[in-house]
Amino acid sequence: MLTLILVDNVVTEEKPGYRGVALRYVKSVGKKYAPSWWKKRKHWSLFLLSPNNRFRQLLQKITSHRSFDIIILVFILASCVSVAVENPNIARGTTMRFVLDVLDYTFSAIFMLEMTLKVLANGLVFGKGAYLRNAWNALDAALVLISGINITVALASSGKSRLLGLLKVLRLLRTLRPLRVLKRARRLKLAVRAVIASLKPLLNVFLLSCVFFIFYGLLGVQLFRGKFYNCKDRYMKDYRNVTTKAECLALNYTWTRRQFNFDNLPQALMSLFIMYSQDGWTNIMYDGIDAVAVDVQPVVNYNRGMILYFLSFMVMSFFLLDMFISTMVQTYHEEQKKQRQTGEDPLEPDETPVDDSFHLLYSSWRRTVYQISVHRFTDLFMTVVIILSVVVMTFEYYNMPGWLEELIEYSFYVFTAILVGEILMKLVAFGLKRFFASRWNILDLVVVLVSLTSILFSELKVTYEIPINPSILRVLRALRLAHVLKTKKLRVLVMTVVKTLLQVGNLIWLFAFFFYIYAILGVELLGHIGFLLKACFHFA
Known part of the structure; x- marks a missing residue:
């Protein structure tokens, strides 16, 4: 249902198949039996306000x-x-509850006013550019109606316990209010389109991941089934002075199973998923290395x-994660290209041609x-100089002799x-x-x-009087190595990486936006539980 809501398609757009035939039939019937006043006022807003x-x-x-x-947008962010x-x-009855309720009523009234103004300006359903013909507007309208129903039920439920259940459900739906930001943020809107468009290719990657997990799960069951057990004493600490399960039980100790194990396929898949998330995967690996045999102490x-x-599983999991990311980035790039071709919401200005004359x-x-500054020999010479300067920096070490320190310092000069x-020559050119x-x-x-600043601080001997550690400036000298990236082939690769990082961003x-929504939903659903248990990780 979310996919249908977020796709910007006109409701009356004809499509092939049964849906297109049904829409054409409805249109033909409507034209045939529609009253005359409807035909005249079809493009009027709510049949009351004419276009003029x-x-x-x-x-x-x-x-x-x-x-x-x-x-x-400011009111949406405030809400x-x-x-x-x-x-x-x-x-x-507290002041905080009173303030939050007043803010809730205020924001709901403002958003209701916004929807009313847009409906009067563009029409509700009929006419070109009608409000509900845009799926994002339909989402806004649904959220506004939910807020209105929530307020109505809240006012009517004072002292009536039977309406409290409905009120809780409506409060949960209120957590979807931040979705209104997606319509106003162009980049988030484009990212949503990319995510929806990438569902089909991501399904293929998901199926490949399932095959990969099942294969390693079955292999793990064959290798480690019944071996992820160890002996624990009465204080539930590892006890290693036994060799078998029988010896452990003879001492009235406990033969316990590891939390993540490979005794069966579901347990193996759970252990592999924990490893895939890279959360304590080394502990599972060490348990596997220590495993000896069934009913034998590790x-x-x-x-x-x-x-x-x-x-091997961790290496393959990195490739699978890269496949997920690359699929979404590629889809985002394609959606961005389509948007630029249609002229809708251009995100970046077109590159202007460079005049070389x-x-x-x-x-x-x-x-x-x-001519000297743009000559290929100059770039080659500067590249060699940069590489030599970085190589000289690698000669530094702790307690190096004085002559080597002076040689490195003078070479730096x-x-x-x-x-x-080179900088002065380019400024002139x-x-x-x-x-x-x-x-x-x-x-x-x-x-x-940075290099000149480092030399200045070093010669004036004020390194202990400045708030910045001068050794950081020396480390920044390694930025010279970026000069090597200015070659044509490496420059294309660098720009590709930069654009990819922007799309991933x-x-x-x-x-992060959906994390925020789920966090609010977690507070509404589980906030009271964490407050009662006082757990380390909760939603209170």
């Missing part, structure tokens, strides 16, 4: 203005904060060859400087001088505007400034 009505045109200007969306403060342990590092089973207007000496010369237009030039400038924001 001044009041309706004023509402259209207000609701389509960017400031209106910003104001509504998210109020929902996050909610707690089932807040007693009625021996430390008894069978080290079993490490191959666990390490500017140097033709230079004087002869400046044109010579430009020489390499810094060469980098300063490209000018300030074109120089700072390249991010690689800015990186070079930052590295040079948008998906992470979406997942």
